[in-house]
Amino acid sequence: xxxxxxxxxxxxxxxxxxxxxxxxxxxxxxxxxxxxxxxxxxxxxxxxxxxxxxxxxxxxxxxxxxxxxxxxxxxxxxxxxxxxxxxxxxxxxxxxxxxxxxxxxxxxxxxxxxxxxxxxxxxxxxxxxxxxxxxxxxxxxxxxxxxxxxxxxxxxxxxxxxxxxxxxxxxxxxxxxxxxxxxxxxxxxxxxxxxxxxxxxxxxxxxxxxxxxxxxxxxxxxxxxxxxxxxxxxxxxxxxxxxxxxxxxxxxxxxxxxxxxxxxxxxxxxxxxxxxxxxxxxxxxxxxxxxxxxxxxxxxxxxxxxxxxxxxxxxxxxxxxxxxxxxxxxxxxxxxxxxxxxxxxxxxxxxxxxxxxxxxxxxxxxxxxxxxxxxxxxxxxxxxxxxxxxxxxx
Amino acid sequence: xxxxxxxxxxxxxxxxxxxxxxxxxxxxxxxxxxxxxxxxxxxxxxxxxxxxxxxxxxxxxxxxxxxxxxxxxxxxxxxxxxxxxxxxxxxxxxxxxxxxxxxxxxxxxxxxxxxxxxxxxxxxxxxxxxxxxxxxxxxxxxxxxxxxxxxxxxxxxxxxxxxxxxxxxxxxxxxxxxxxxxxxxxxxxxxxxxxxxxxxxxxxxxxxxxxxxxxxxxxxxxxxxxxxxxxxxxxxxxxxxxxxxxxxxxxxxxxxxxxxxxxxxxxxxxxxxxxxxxxxxxxxxxxxxxxxxxxxxxxxxxxxxxxxxxxxxxxxxxxxxxxxxxxxxxxxxxxx
Numbered sequence: 018x019x020x021x022x023x024x025x026x027x028x029x030x031x032x033x034x035x036x037x038x039x040x041x042x043x044x045x046x047x048x049x050x051x052x053x054x055x056x057x058x059x060x061x062x063x064x065x066x067x068x069x070x071x072x073x074x075x076x077x078x079x080x081x082x083x084x085x086x087x088x089x090x091x092x093x094x095x096x097x098x099x100x101x102x103x104x105x106x107x108x109x110x111x112x113x114x115x116x117x118x119x120x121x122x123x124x125x126x127x128x129x130x131x132x133x134x135x136x137x138x139x140x141x142x143x144x145x146x147x148x149x150x151x152x153x154x155x156x157x158x159x160x161x162x163x164x165x166x167x168x169x170x171x172x173x174x175x176x177x178x179x180x181x182x183x184x185x186x187x188x189x190x191x192x193x194x195x196x197x198x199x200x201x202x203x204x205x206x207x208x209x210x211x212x213x214x215x216x217x218x219x220x221x222x223x224x225x226x227x228x229x230x231x232x233x234x235x236x237x238x239x240x241x242x243x244x245x246x247x248x249x250x251x252x253x254x255x256x257x258x259x260x261x262x263x264x265x266x267x268x269x270x271x272x273x274x275x276x277x278x279x280x281x282x283x284x285x286x287x288x289x290x291x292x293x294x295x296x297x298x299x300x301x302x303x304x305x306x307x308x309x310x311x312x313x314x315x316x317x318x319x320x321x322x323x324x325x326x327x328x329x330x331x332x333x334x335x336x337x338x339x340x341x342x343x344x345x346x347x348x349x350x351x352x353x354x355x356x357x358x359x360x361x362x363x364x365x366x367x368x369x370x371x372x373x374x375x376x377x378x379x380x381x382x383x384x385x386x387x388x389x390x391x392x393x394x395x396x397x398x399x400x401x402x403x404x405x406x407x408x409x410x411x
Numbered sequence: 412x413x414x415x416x417x418x419x420x421x422x423x424x425x426x427x428x429x430x431x432x433x434x435x436x437x438x439x440x441x442x443x444x445x446x447x448x449x450x451x452x453x454x455x456x457x458x459x460x461x462x463x464x465x466x467x468x469x470x471x472x473x474x475x476x477x478x479x480x481x482x483x484x485x486x487x488x489x490x491x492x493x494x495x496x497x498x499x500x501x502x503x504x505x506x507x508x509x510x511x512x513x514x515x516x517x518x519x520x521x522x523x524x525x526x527x528x529x530x531x532x533x534x535x536x537x538x539x540x541x542x543x544x545x546x547x548x549x550x551x552x553x554x555x556x557x558x559x560x561x562x563x564x565x566x567x568x569x570x571x572x573x574x575x576x577x578x579x580x581x582x583x584x585x586x587x588x589x590x591x592x593x594x595x596x597x598x599x600x601x602x603x604x605x606x607x608x609x610x611x612x613x614x615x616x617x618x619x620x621x622x623x624x625x626x627x628x629x630x631x632x633x634x635x636x637x638x639x640x641x642x643x644x645x646x647x648x649x650x651x652x653x654x655x656x657x658x659x660x661x662x663x664x665x666x667x668x669x670x671x672x673x674x675x676x677x678x679x680x681x682x683x684x685x686x687x688x689x690x691x692x693x694x695x696x697x698x699x700x701x702x703x704x705x706x707x708x709x710x711x712x713x714x715x716x717x718x719x720x721x722x723x724x725x726x727x728x729x730x731x732x733x734x735x736x737x738x739x740x741x742x743x744x745x746x747x
Contacts, residue, residue, distance in 0.1 A: 214719050219654045221662060224428035225690045226719045231424055232695035233713055245547055250649065258423055259560025259572040278549050
């Protein structure tokens with residue numbers, strides 16, 4: 018037993034010595050599973066930010082940031098927890114960039130991050146439930162909560178003077194959370210929801226749902242689903258039966274395929290989608306392109322920002338520890354201070370080194386509100402002549 | 412007038428969609444029931460046979476469209492159905508030769524064949540996705556509506572519109588023709604009679620000189636035709652997506668069993684029972700009652716028996732009740 022202990026402790030000790038100057042950052046994303054097509058670009062963007070910090074030479078004395086990838090699978094909480102546990106206990110990571118999907122993010126947070134005091138920043142978990150979760154100040158996200166989008170969408174309907182709507186949502190965490198948030202915001206503003214009916218994705222027939230929604234009535238149908246799944250089926254069936262001809266859509270419905278399939282039938286409909294625009298997004302596209310990362314993919318900007326925030330928080334705290342990250346993220350993300358765009362991390366580190374203040378703007382106009390989540394910018398669009406046209410940004 | 416409005420609302424949201432959906436289910440259930448009656452197992456690969464046949468038809472449709480062929484107001488896909496049937500026939504006959512024949516020679520138990528068909532299902536699943544991909548494919552063209560809700564309102568002056576899609580009308584017409592042909596074949600032709608004889612008693616059929624391999628081949632051919640026609644009609648009416656076809660398996664089996672598996676008439680009845688129960692029982696009657704009742708009695712609520720969440724539960728409750736009280740289904744099929 019003694020020998021065994023010694024044998025297993027030895028490599029650990031030497032490993033610790035050899036990498037004393039490395040600060041490991043866990044990159045926990047669903048490299049297999051439903052969003053496996055998105056995660057390589059997301060991880061690439063996050064690692065891009067870490068590389069930029071390392072290259073600047075202005076980071077903490079003798080410390081190099083090393084990304085360590087692990088698979089969250091997006092849907093299997095047990096697998097994600099095990100992967101995160103391994104990173105914390107074996108690799109000794111100080112912070113987590115991830116996880117991606119809302120369900121596994123919650124699992125990793127409560128099972129691994131909180132017990133071990135490791136902070137995590139998710140680039141893409143949008144469930145409103147994560148806002149109120151017990152996190153000991155360790156959970157942040159650069160993706161906005163759907164609660165916020167619910168308010169935005171309710172605001173858009175208010176602007177258009179629509180006060181009575183029927184709602185249909187995809188029957189999962191995303192759809193239900195979104196629908197609840199929308200319902201709360203819309204009724205608080207004096208609107209009336211005639212019926213909120215869930216729909217299952219990939220089903221054969223949606224006549225029953227459309228029939229019930231049509232009986233309930235309303236000036237528009239709010240569709241909180243997926244454009245390549247039941248959401249489109251619901252719109253199609255509503256158009257066919259003449260039940261509704263005006264649709265308000267959530268972010269899952271934003272896709273060019275929807276326009277191609279439904280054509281001019283949905284002209285005049287509108288919706289909201291998280292959007293990054295302006296200097297930060299352009300700058301990020303430039304930086305990413307130079308590094309060979311696909312910047313146009315979903316949640317790449319949020320991933321870059323998440324990793325950059327971890328590094329900047331460490332610099333602000335003056336040490337590469339979990340506590341420094343957790344304590345300083347809000348500080349570096351928000352005003353006051355010098356605004357920092359993607360590609361300017363070196364400059365930011367120098368300012369921090371000299372005791373200055375920064376306001377990380379990043380690729381997505383980062384502004385962390387409430388319990389440390391992005392306020393988010395949404396594009397309010399309207400469909401005109403078979404194309405998405407921006408009305409305004411919210 | 413109010414009565415007419417009520418009727419039109421009901422027709423638009425319940426009767427027409429359920430009739431079209433029911434026809435699609437009935438065609439699918441017929442295929443399942445034929446395999447059960449003659450080959451004696453529940454074919455779980457049926458949904459994916461539909462997907463495969465439809466995929467062949469979709470590819471052929473695209474070819475025809477590219478060549479500039481069109482049927483005017485009717486969808487071009489109708490012309491492509493024979494290609495789809497041929498594709499599906501090749502696939503199922505090849506499967507039968509390579510897989511099912513082996514188990515038939517061994518006189519394997521039905522439950523083994525069921526599991527084998529699940530394996531086949533996953534293979535078909537992969538094949539279809541490999542060729543056309545997992546995404547939604549739109550292949551409908553031609554006139555979309557026989558009559559649209561808006562036109563109907565203008566024409567009749569009613570408050571409610573009645574929409575009938577070309578594909579819905581087409582579904583019912585084609586289903587009717589197919590079913591008529593099938594029954595004529597089973598009851599009037601020599602091959603059809605030999606199939607029924609084989610289904611009733613395999614050994615007696617063998618003794619009277621019926622070639623079992625021929626019966627099996629013909630059965631697969633008919634099943635390929637039924638599956639492709641059902642799949643193309645469904646795809647025209649909604650859209651083609653392999654995953655949805657896989658999911659169609661559940662209501663199709665429910666339809667076949669409620670009607671009485673092994674009985675073709677039962678499959679048709681079952682298709683409509685399932686479709687009407689899914690759409691009808693969860694319907695909110697507010698609109699219809701609003702027209703029918705005097706103003707003072709108009710309902711405030713939705714007057715919905717069950718939320719639409721329960722629509723699948725409804726069809727399966729019906730299934731359980733039928734099996735409890737009539738284990739052979741509505742029409743006398745075989746007990747499972």
